[in-house]
Amino acid sequence: MIVLLFFLIATNGKATNIVWHKSSVGKVHRQEVLQQKGCVIWITGLSGSGKSTLACALCQALYSRGKLAYILDGDNVRHGLNRDLSFKAEDRAENIRRIGEVAKLFADAGIICIASVLSPYRKDRYACRSLLPEGDFIEVFMNVPLQICEVRDPKGLYKLARAGKINGFTGIDDPYEPPLNCELELPQKGNNCASPCEMAEIVISYLEEKGYLQA
Amino acid sequence: MSTMGNSTNIFWQESPVGKLERRKLLNQKGCVVWITGLSGSGKSTLACSLSWELHTRGKLSYILDGDNVRHGLNKDLGFKAEDRTENIRRVGEVAKLFADAGLICIASLISPYGKDRDACRAMLPDAFIEVFMNMPLALCEERDPKGLYKLARAGKIKGFTGIDDPYEPPLNCEIELNQKDGVCPTPSAMAGEVITYLEDKGYLQD
Numbered sequence: 001m002i003v004l005l006f007f008l009i010a011t012n013g014k015a016t017n018i019v020w021h022k023s024s025v026g027k028v029h030r031q032e033v034l035q036q037k038g039c040v041i042w043i044t045g046l047s048g049s050g051k052s053t054l055a056c057a058l059c060q061a062l063y064s065r066g067k068l069a070y071i072l073d074g075d076n077v078r079h080g081l082n083r084d085l086s087f088k089a090e091d092r093a094e095n096i097r098r099i100g101e102v103a104k105l106f107a108d109a110g111i112i113c114i115a116s117v118l119s120p121y122r123k124d125r126y127a128c129r130s131l132l133p134e135g136d137f138i139e140v141f142m143n144v145p146l147q148i149c150e151v152r153d154p155k156g157l158y159k160l161a162r163a164g165k166i167n168g169f170t171g172i173d174d175p176y177e178p179p180l181n182c183e184l185e186l187p188q189k190g191n192n193c194a195s196p197c198e199m200a201e202i203v204i205s206y207l208e209e210k211g212y213l214q215a
Numbered sequence: 216m217s218t219m220g221n222s223t224n225i226f227w228q229e230s231p232v233g234k235l236e237r238r239k240l241l242n243q244k245g246c247v248v249w250i251t252g253l254s255g256s257g258k259s260t261l262a263c264s265l266s267w268e269l270h271t272r273g274k275l276s277y278i279l280d281g282d283n284v285r286h287g288l289n290k291d292l293g294f295k296a297e298d299r300t301e302n303i304r305r306v307g308e309v310a311k312l313f314a315d316a317g318l319i320c321i322a323s324l325i326s327p328y329g330k331d332r333d334a335c336r337a338m339l340p341d342a343f344i345e346v347f348m349n350m351p352l353a354l355c356e357e358r359d360p361k362g363l364y365k366l367a368r369a370g371k372i373k374g375f376t377g378i379d380d381p382y383e384p385p386l387n388c389e390i391e392l393n394q395k396d397g398v399c400p401t402p403s404a405m406a407g408e409v410i411t412y413l414e415d416k417g418y419l420q421d
Contacts, residue, residue, distance in 0.1 A: 024263045024266065024267060025263075025266045025267055025269075025270045025276070029270055030275065030277075033270070033273065033275055034275065056231060056232075059231070059232045060231050060232055063232045063236055063240065066240065068237065068240055068241065068316070068317070069232070070312070070315075070316040072312070074225075075225040078225050079225065080308045080311065080312075080338075081305060081308035081309065081312075098288060098305075101287045101288035102288060102309055102312065104287065105277070105279070105287075105288075105309065105313075106312075106313075106316070108277075109275075109277040109313070109318060110275070111316060111318075131287075
């Protein structure tokens with residue numbers, strides 16, 4: 001009789017106190033499907049230091065190993081999510097904050113999220129690090145001297161900055177604060193001629209060692 | 216000059232690993248399933264059920280729940296009209312990134328204004344699947360899973376959707392979920408309807 005009553009309540013659509021519980025898909029389930037652990041590889045450095053180039057090489061190297069990665073490039077994100085932001089200090093901070101929050105979501109989804117962002121201020125990068133569980137934020141510092149970046153000048157921005165046509169350009173009239181304790185610094189000491197592929201392999205080795213390339 | 220307005224000296228960076236490569240890797244096509252409806256209409260419940268059903272089929276999805284995103288990315292936003300618009304815009308942009316990454320991104324938000332949902336649709340041509348949880352206000356209020364209708368009726372929350380802020384139902388959504396003869400379908404059944412749609416449209420293969 002009680003069982004019948006329960007069934008009637010459950011089927012008349014007016015059941016308010018019956019809560020449907022269902023298994024939900026969590027991080028561990030996604031790790032199993034992808035055979036990897038999500039994390040954030042945060043590539044920081046001056047304009048022209050090779051961040052985007054490394055990000056692409058790394059993405060390619062991961063794909064060739066059957067791993068899912070996604071690049072959040074500072075420039076690209078500024079065309080979409082962050083198109084309302086400028087380069088004033090407070091907007092740079094908000095730019096980094098939002099990218100950090102999105103990278104966190106990607107890592108939770110099981111993706112190896114490669115954030116390639118100038119991110120000049122230590123405080124802002126540290127705030128992103130704090131969003132993620134210990135170990136899941138892997139800071140990669142592209143430590144290339146300003147002179148080399150300026151010679152490369154891949155987007156012609158140093159030239160514009162030197163001519164006074166851009167103000168507050170990092171490295172020229174806005175500071176870059178290098179990391180004090182990053183996980184990886186590239187190029188490695190004594191190997192200044194490392195190619196993007198070689199540098200990508202260094203990052204891959206780190207990920208392998210720390211167990212991110214398996215469930 | 217570049218510090219005055221918005222970003223002008225920014226360039227689009229191309230990556231050799233693109234959408235097609237990710238489709239092959241995941242054996243699915245990225246898209247956004249946008250679940251809209253009143254508070255208590257069952258959006259989060261459907262999102263979980265859908266995510267689970269996709270998982271059992273070996274498909275990768277991720278839920279962007281309005282409540283959760285408001286704790287992180289959108290923690291600086293309130294519930295004024297312009298903040299609701301910005302909330303939806305940002306979720307739309309993030310969902311777009313997830314879809315580009317190859318995932319089936321399930322966005323579960325009240326998203327009460329048609330204009331804002333349409334703006335997200337415009338960001339994602341051919342990859343935006345709007346699911347309207349068309350449950351009567353009376354049912355949602357009876358459920359009141361978070362006690363918010365009670366607070367709204369007592370005047371303790373202002374501008375609460377359905378009570379003193381409008382919900383604009385979709386005019387042309389891909390999927391509408393209703394009660395059938397006054398009975399609410401189970402979350403599994405509703406998830407099944409969405410899965411069938413995704414299968415028919417080819418999202419569950421590369």
